[in-house]
Amino acid sequence: DAGITQSPRHKVTETGTPVTLRCHQTENHRYMYWYRQDPGHGLRLIHYSYGVKDTDKGEVSDGYSVSRSKTEDFLLTLESATSSQTSVYFCAIRQWDYGYTFGSGTRLTVV
Amino acid sequence: AQSVTQLGSHVSVSEGALVLLRCNYSSSVPPYLFWYVQYPNQGLQLLLKYTSAATLVKGINGFEAEFKKSETSFHLTKPSAHMSDAAEYFCAVSDRDAGNNRKLIWGLGTSLAVNP
Numbered sequence: 001d002a003g004i005t006q007s008p009r010h011k012v013t014e015t016g017t018p019v020t021l022r023c024h025q026t027e028n029h030r031y032m033y034w035y036r037q038d039p040g041h042g043l044r045l046i047h048y049s050y051g052v053k054d055t056d057k058g059e060v061s062d063g064y065s066v067s068r069s070k071t072e073d074f075l076l077t078l079e080s081a082t083s084s085q086t087s088v089y090f091c092a093i094r095q096w097d098y099g100y101t102f103g104s105g106t107r108l109t110v111v
Numbered sequence: 112a113q114s115v116t117q118l119g120s121h122v123s124v125s126e127g128a129l130v131l132l133r134c135n136y137s138s139s140v141p142p143y144l145f146w147y148v149q150y151p152n153q154g155l156q157l158l159l160k161y162t163s164a165a166t167l168v169k170g171i172n173g174f175e176a177e178f179k180k181s182e183t184s185f186h187l188t189k190p191s192a193h194m195s196d197a198a199e200y201f202c203a204v205s206d207r208d209a210g211n212n213r214k215l216i217w218g219l220g221t222s223l224a225v226n227p
Contacts, residue, residue: 042219102154
């Protein structure tokens with residue numbers, strides 16, 4: 001399996017503060033994704049990247065930005081965290097057969 | 112655009128009973144189809160995948176799924192449920208966006224409970 005790690009695993013932050021989540025992969029995959037998972041909503045795509053500095057919006061991108069300055073790192077930033085962004089965030093990379101490998105997730109609580 | 116429907120957000124079976132989790136997709140072209148499992152407080156992991164080879168696909172932990180084009184279905188089954196199968200199961204289909212980039216379209220998930 002491709003190595004994919006997310007950091008931090010847990011974070012509590014205050015409303016209005018910026019937050020950055022990191023996704024790191026070790027196998028040079030081109031496509032990377034950020035999802036949020038909430039009860040009753042399944043997985044919702046926030047942003048994805050198809051190469052260094054190539055990113056695009058997903059279905060729930062408002063309030064989020066991403067950056068990919070090198071292949072192995074895909075950063076998700078909440079510009080000004082709100083309580084509605086309390087969620088579990090997953091990063092994923094796309095394999096050659098179009099399936100995904102997921103990180104272990106980041107549990108973010110905005111208070 | 113493609114879509115995925117998982118029938119039944121919650122399924123409960125007895126230990127040793129048949130597990131059947133339903134997934135239907137909409138697609139006008141042969142799809143790539145996937146089932147993922149998520150155990151509590153963990154990420155998703157691949158159970159099995161259909162990528163236009165054999166229509167009956169075997170996965171990990173005794174699960175299998177059959178691709179039925181005429182029914183646009185990809186139902187997940189396991190002959191005998193085990194307590195350790197209790198988890199959330201997600202069906203997904205691969206689609207292309209407006210930029211011709213492939214990404215997965217997800218069902219909302221089915222929570223499987225296994226009763227002793």
